[in-house]
Amino acid sequence: xxxxxxxxxxxxxxxxxxxxxxxxxxxxxxxxxxxxxxxxxxxxxxxxxxxxxxxxxxxxxxxxxxxxxxxxxxxxxxxxxxxxxxxxxxxxxxxxxxxxxxxxxxxxxxxxxxxxxxxxxxxxxxxxxxxxxxxxxxxxxxxxxxxxxxxxxxxxxxxxxxxxxxxxxxxxxxxxxxxxxxxxxxxxxxxxxxxxxxxxxxxxxxxxxxxxxxxxxxxxxxxxxxxxxxxxxxxxxxxxxxxxxxxxxxxxxxxxxxxxxxxxxxxxxxxxxxxxxxxxxxxxxxxxxxxxxxxxxxxxxxxxxxxxxxxxxxxxxxxxxxxxxxxxxxxxxxxxxxxxxxxxxxxxxxxxxxxxxxxxxxxxxxxxxxxxxxxxxxxxxxxxxxxxxxxxxxxxxxxxxxxxxxxxxxxxxxxxxxxxxxxxxxxxxxxxxxxxxxxxxxxxxxxxxxxxxxxxxxxxxxxxxxxxxxxxxxxxxxxxxxxxxxxxxxxxxxxxxxxxxxxxxxxxxxxxxxx
Numbered sequence: 307x308x309x310x311x312x313x314x315x316x317x318x319x320x321x322x323x324x325x326x327x328x329x330x331x332x333x334x335x336x337x338x339x340x341x342x343x344x345x346x347x348x349x350x351x352x353x354x355x356x357x358x359x360x361x362x363x364x365x366x367x368x369x370x371x372x373x374x375x376x377x378x379x380x381x382x383x384x385x386x387x388x389x390x391x392x393x394x395x396x397x398x399x400x401x402x403x404x405x406x407x408x409x410x411x412x413x414x415x416x417x418x419x420x421x422x423x424x425x426x427x428x429x430x431x432x433x434x435x436x437x438x439x440x441x442x443x444x445x446x447x448x449x450x451x452x453x454x455x456x457x458x459x460x461x462x463x464x465x466x467x468x469x470x471x472x473x474x475x476x477x478x479x480x481x482x483x484x485x486x487x488x489x490x491x492x493x494x495x496x497x498x499x500x501x502x503x504x505x506x507x508x509x510x511x512x513x514x515x516x517x518x519x520x521x522x523x524x525x526x527x528x529x530x531x532x533x534x535x536x537x538x539x540x541x542x543x544x545x546x547x548x549x550x551x552x553x554x555x556x557x558x559x560x561x562x563x564x565x566x567x568x569x570x571x572x573x574x575x576x577x578x579x580x581x582x583x584x585x586x587x588x589x590x591x592x593x594x595x596x597x598x599x600x601x602x603x604x605x606x607x608x609x610x611x612x613x614x615x616x617x618x619x620x621x622x623x624x625x626x627x628x629x630x631x632x633x634x635x636x637x638x639x640x641x642x643x644x645x646x647x648x649x650x651x652x653x654x655x656x657x658x659x660x661x662x663x664x665x666x667x668x669x670x671x672x673x674x675x676x677x678x679x680x681x682x683x684x685x686x687x688x689x690x691x692x693x694x695x696x697x698x699x700x701x702x703x704x705x706x707x708x709x710x711x712x713x714x715x716x717x718x719x720x721x722x723x724x725x726x727x728x729x730x731x732x733x734x735x736x737x738x739x740x741x742x743x744x745x746x747x748x749x750x751x752x753x754x755x756x757x758x759x760x761x762x763x764x765x766x767x768x769x770x771x772x773x774x775x776x777x778x779x780x781x782x783x784x785x786x787x788x789x790x791x792x793x794x795x796x797x798x799x800x801x802x803x804x805x806x807x808x809x810x811x812x813x814x815x816x817x818x819x820x821x
Contacts, residue, residue: 313342317404331356332513346508349489378452379432388413415588436472450479461490492634523644532657555623579605613638626654633670
């Protein structure tokens with residue numbers, strides 16, 4: 307079967323021939339005739355089989371009739387990541403070169419103003435991520451009442467990543483008479499139930515077993531200890547062992563922080579590597595992908611943002627530095643190699659803690675995966691737990707009864723014969739020592755002088771008469787009075803002497819009081 311027999315227009319067939327394709331893939335041969343006829347399609351096929359062209363080619367054929375209006379796109383394609391959206395745009399440019407189609411790409415990391423200008427001119431094809439598209443809609447710059455075809459690419463990933471509320475909202479904004487196309491490599495039963503509300507009497511096209519892997523990909527498992535530096539060393543050994551057979555490779559990690567750490571480690575060991583994850587700027591991400599496609603980078607360390615649908619035909623190897631948590635991601639990851647009938651290799655580094663994830667992968671793909679050099683049970687327990695750790699930061703203090711030793715004065719260092727002696731030959735006399743200290747510390751000398759002056763001034767003053775001793779005729783009241791706990795009353799006899807003022811009697815106390 308050739309593309310001429312699928313119901314495509316002559317212009318589209320000509321563009322496909324110019325691109326170098328003559329025979330359609332199984333998913334293309336089964337899905338394109340139904341899509342050209344306007345039916346809803348649910349396409350399931352393993353990654354790398356040409357699903358993107360399976361909906362791009364019939365869409366271009368149907369867009370030959372009609373005209374776009376301002377802010378009202380004729381077709382809408384939703385993608386889970388920016389990279390996939392940009393890749394779909396490239397397919398429309400390649401296969402639609404004989405058509406005058408207006409294409410708009412709504413993704414994050416790009417100015418709103420540039421995207422709004424394209425929408426104002428009217429677009430035939432709108433390719434977007436759900437979040438950015440809804441942002442434009444809420445701004446009033448986009449109307450969805452003219453959408454004729456809705457495509458949800460990588461449907462399981464779109465729904466699994468938490469886009470269900472956004473997709474449900476978008477489907478309510480689009481006319482009910484639309485055509486809906488779902489394409490994905492995996493379709494779990496839970497997701498199939500959700501698609502029942504999005505598709506109307508769909509044609510299910512399943513050219514291969516759901517979640518199956520390509521037979522032209524050699525899959526191997528590699529044991530490793532659970533520590534990060536051991537896994538990185540295992541990865542470096544694998545890369546060196548492949549030698550010239552490794553032309554380029556994608557290395558997948560589960561977390562963004564691991565992507566950055568592994569990238570720095572590879573660069574430190576003189577490997578030609580780049581990094582790609584969701585926190586990078588859009589321009590940097592596109593530049594990194596472009597450099598990897600053109601062969602400027604040999605290794606690309608990436609998160610699962612690069613696992614879905616990226617069309618890089620000549621990837622020879624895929625390394626899973628981390629076993630994917632979701633079993634479906636394993637199918638997408640290793641599907642980056644062995645594309646378009648080429649052969650490829652995939653290596654997955656497994657530790658003892660990855661047993662449940664590995665079992666889920668084997669159950670999903672329905673086959674066993676060979677170990678490269680023995681499974682993780684061959685790792686000695688002592689090697690796993692007692693291997694030395696690199697020192698990072700401050701060491702923890704010992705717990706329990708162990709206490710840090712007290713600081714003790716160190717013994718004086720021995721004086722070499724050639725060093726000048728700092729000990730005087732003869733001991734100084736006490737008076738000489740005092741003079742030396744006073745010379746070195748003038749403040750002490752001034753303090754001594756002030757003390758001497760105060761002593762002389764005090765000695766020159768006449769001594770005051772001692773105050774007569776008070777005899778208290780009344781007995782002490784109690785312990786509280788003795789201790790000062792109770793305050794004595796005003797009528798308490800203090801005696802005849804004026805103790806408080808000494809020998810000087812104030813004048814106001816000498817005034818006679820008239821009766």
